[in-house]
């Protein structure tokens with residue numbers, strides 16, 4: 001990370017430095033690039049999964065000669081890629097070119113002999129590297145360069161935002177700073193692959209797949225790692241292979257329901273993680289939840305993990321979000337900013353409760369972008385119309401069909417700026433008739449609410465479910481109040497402030513200040529007019545800037 005004092009002293013150097021970094025880090029998208037043909041979601045998943053299977057995780061001494069380390073490992077085969085990071089010590093992620101190299105390394109590895117404690121022998125892909133002569137360091141042993149896996153501090157982020165050239169630039173900067181890096185993504189797939197090794201001890205041929213924000217392109221550095229144990233493939237391929245009049249089936253244990261099967265499987269995998277999983281700590285079995293899960297911390301990677309099973313629909317919704325995120329470079333920039341804004345005002349939390357979730361916020365942004373004129377994003381129904389026979393997908397009776405090839409979707413003709421979209425997002429939802437209407441990305445228009453939850457966002461595939469059922473009226477009200485206030489701040493900025501005199505947080509940075517209502521700059525403005533006048537001018541500004549929204553949303 002760049003030292004803060006340098007950031008403060010010379011904004012121009014910082015801007016140049018950011019640009020240079022953008023150019024040099026080819027794998028990190030800036031969010032401001034044009035639309036380029038992208039791989040399909042399953043192609044990415046397959047590639048990353050295969051990459052992870054050739055990869056090992058090594059806990060290293062703090063000082064090490066990288067050259068010697070790589071040479072030592074190359075005895076087992078050529079190395080394709082490596083990086084270091086810190087998490088309870090120094091770790092190296094080493095990707096071999098071939099899977100056989102991992103077996104070779106495992107064959108040359110011993111189980112440690114403990115002093116007073118006893119080791120449970122388990123042949124995993126997580127290793128400890130010891131130096132034979134720790135008291136005799138060579139001159140080549142030095143601190144290694146580590147990749148960063150934590151988001152920048154709020155202070156640093158605010159500084160970066162203040163130095164941006166425009167609000168559009170601010171949204172793109174935020175995206176670039178918070179999005180998952182290439183290394184972090186690799187570590188996420190590797191962690192799933194390591195958990196798969198443990199689950200495979202029981203369920204040979206099972207797959208552990210990441211889903212949610214780790215793969216849907218909306219993940220922020222530090223977000224949890226959602227994974228699911230996919231047992232669907234087991235025994236599928238061997239069926240129909242033999243000819244003749246007989247059919248062979250595995251003899252299995254039957255239980256009364258799918259839910260009980262899930263609970264039993266997760267219970268045993270939870271025990272395995274707890275007892276044998278290297279670095280799996282704080283294992284909690286939450287088996288009575290609507291979607292039973294095992295929660296644990298994976299110490300070596302630093303990820304908080306949620307493991308479920310039979311969650312193919314959630315994987316499909318991750319794929320849908322991936323498509324929406326890839327269709328237009330404004331989508332991710334806007335989603336990241338809204339998520340960050342919500343977090344800054346404690347609208348979202350890492351603790352489950354009656355608050356809005358990031359998943360719901362993402363749906364709201366997608367819906368809003370479907371409502372623009374012309375639309376920035378297509379509806380799910382139109383993505384279904386574009387699907388061909390190969391895209392057809394029905395899971396547990398739910399139709400999850402949509403086009404998976406991004407190149408078949410026509411780009412939007414809408415050219416609105418991020419600044420405008422941010423402002424209009426707050427105005428749109430500051431005036432949305434949440435009491436009457438449901439948000440529905442399948443049809444891209446408001447529907448009458450089928451039930452009385454304060455916030456109703458239809459699950460795109462399990463259409464009878466409300467993804468925001470947990471949200472209380474007071475949390476929704478807090479969201480609406482903050483959205484209105486943020487729209488007002490952005491509108492005031494246009495009027496008040498010439499862009500050259502930016503000594504205080506401005507634009508997106510002003511919206512992220514811990515409490516908008518208490519911020520000094522707002523307090524000053526608030527004092528200018530009595531409350532009734534302030535509210536009147538706010539309503540006026542909202543009405544005058546978006547006539548179509550005022551008619552379609554019937555303010556609350």
Ligand code: CTP
Pocket residue numbers: 211212213214216218219220223224226314315317318357358359466467468
């Ligand atoms: N999900 C769902 N219905 C919900 C909640 C979650 O279908 N009511 C699915 C979504 O596919 C979501 C995934 O489960 O992406 C993971 O949920 P969660 O971890 O809450 O959301 P993320 O999208 O991963 O976002 P975050 O970064 O906050 O973890």
Ligand code: MG
Pocket residue numbers: 212213214223224225226
């Ligand atoms: Mg998640």
